[in-house]
Amino acid sequence: MHELIAAPYLDSFLLVRPGSPKAAKLPFAEYSWLLRAADADADCPTWLADVAQRTWGVGLTGRRLREAVAVRLLSPYGYGRASYELNLGCNYDCEHCYLGLKQFSGLEWPERERLLQVIQAAGVLWLQLTGGEPMIDKLFPETYQMAYELGMMVEILTNGSRLAAPKNLTLLTRHRPNKITLSVYGATAEAYDGLTRRKGAYRMFIKGLNAAHEAGLPLDLALIITRHNTHEADAMRALADRYGLPYREYTHMSPTIYGGAESLASQAPDHLADREPFRGCNAGHTFFHVDPHGMASICKVGRDNAVPLMADGIEGLARLGGVADSLMLRTGGCTGCRLSGTCRVCRPLAKVYQEAKAPLNRYCQHAETRS
Structure with a gap:
C-alpha cells in the first residue's frame, strides 16, 4: 500500500503522507514525470526518495513507484476537499445534535463504491467521513479502506465509542487516517453520559481514546460545551492537555438540518464565543458535502438544491458553483x-x-x- 500521495490540489501539486500535517510542493514537471513513471512501472527516482526521507523519514530507494506512491490524475472539476455522511444514525442521543431524527439509512455497497469514485474523480484530496457516528455504519471498514486506496487523505469525525474495536483499530493502524477528530462531551461519566443520554458512553469514549492514543494514531479533540457540561469546561481542557492533544471548543449550537429548534435548548448562552466576521468561503466551488443518499450540496448547512450524484454522475457537480452563489x-x-x-x-x-x-x-x- 502507498506511503505517499502525489496529487493536484487547487492550483498546485502536492506530495503528502497520510497521518502527517507536512506536505511538499511539486513543480508541474516533476508531477508529470511521476504520472508517466507510474504508468511505466518505474522505480522511485532519487529526487523523490530524498524528499520523502527529508520530510517524513520514509525510505523509498529501490522501491517501485506504483507501490510506494499513489499518483492522482488531474481533475477538470477542481475540488480539493469534501465531506461524506455515511449514515445519520448514531449510538448516542445528544440533545444538541443538529441531525435531528438521526435515521439509519444510506447507500449500499455498489452505489457507495461508485460514489467514492466520483468524489476522487472530482479531485478531492482531503475527505472527511462523518455521520451520525460513522464507525457504527455497517460499511465503514469498506468505505474507509476504499477512500484510502483511492489516494485520499481521510479524516474521521467520531465519538470514539468504536475506536477500540479490534477490527477498526487494526484497519486504522495499517492504513493511517490523516486525522481522527474525537468529540468530547464531558470530563466525567456523570456529565458525559448525561449529555449523550447513554449510560456507559464515557467509559467507551475513554477506552477508544486510550486505544487510539497508544496506537499512535493522529488525534484531535473537539470540546462540545453545552448547558449540561459548562461546569466541566476546564476539566475537558485539562483532559486534552493530559494526552498532549490539540483541541478546539464548540459553543454555538445550531438548529437541526430540518430547520428544527429543539437542539437550541442545549445552548449555554454565557459561553457563546464571538465569531469572526464572515468573509466568504469556497463551499460549492472547491469543497462539497455528500449526504448518506449521495446528494451533493455546497456544505453541511447549505443543503438546498442538492445534486443527486447517483443519478447525475460527476457531471452534476458542475452545477454546485451556481447553487453556492445563489444560496449566499x-x-x-x-x-x-x-x-x-x-x-x-x-x-x-x-x-x-x-x-x-x-x-x-x-x-x-x-x-x-x-x-
Whole structure:
C-alpha cells in the first residue's frame, strides 16, 4: 500500500503522507514525470526518495513507484476537499445534535463504491467521513479502506465509542487516517453520559481514546460545551492537555438540518464565543458535502438544491458553483441588512436559524444593536 500521495490540489501539486500535517510542493514537471513513471512501472527516482526521507523519514530507494506512491490524475472539476455522511444514525442521543431524527439509512455497497469514485474523480484530496457516528455504519471498514486506496487523505469525525474495536483499530493502524477528530462531551461519566443520554458512553469514549492514543494514531479533540457540561469546561481542557492533544471548543449550537429548534435548548448562552466576521468561503466551488443518499450540496448547512450524484454522475457537480452563489445571497430577513459587512454567519446558516425562530443573539448582531 502507498506511503505517499502525489496529487493536484487547487492550483498546485502536492506530495503528502497520510497521518502527517507536512506536505511538499511539486513543480508541474516533476508531477508529470511521476504520472508517466507510474504508468511505466518505474522505480522511485532519487529526487523523490530524498524528499520523502527529508520530510517524513520514509525510505523509498529501490522501491517501485506504483507501490510506494499513489499518483492522482488531474481533475477538470477542481475540488480539493469534501465531506461524506455515511449514515445519520448514531449510538448516542445528544440533545444538541443538529441531525435531528438521526435515521439509519444510506447507500449500499455498489452505489457507495461508485460514489467514492466520483468524489476522487472530482479531485478531492482531503475527505472527511462523518455521520451520525460513522464507525457504527455497517460499511465503514469498506468505505474507509476504499477512500484510502483511492489516494485520499481521510479524516474521521467520531465519538470514539468504536475506536477500540479490534477490527477498526487494526484497519486504522495499517492504513493511517490523516486525522481522527474525537468529540468530547464531558470530563466525567456523570456529565458525559448525561449529555449523550447513554449510560456507559464515557467509559467507551475513554477506552477508544486510550486505544487510539497508544496506537499512535493522529488525534484531535473537539470540546462540545453545552448547558449540561459548562461546569466541566476546564476539566475537558485539562483532559486534552493530559494526552498532549490539540483541541478546539464548540459553543454555538445550531438548529437541526430540518430547520428544527429543539437542539437550541442545549445552548449555554454565557459561553457563546464571538465569531469572526464572515468573509466568504469556497463551499460549492472547491469543497462539497455528500449526504448518506449521495446528494451533493455546497456544505453541511447549505443543503438546498442538492445534486443527486447517483443519478447525475460527476457531471452534476458542475452545477454546485451556481447553487453556492445563489444560496449566499442576502435574502429573506437579511435583505438590505446594514450590518452585512461584519455579519458573523453565512447566509445558509442564518437561514436555518431564522427557520427555527432562534433568538437573534444566537446568530445576529442586531440583537446587540437593539439591546
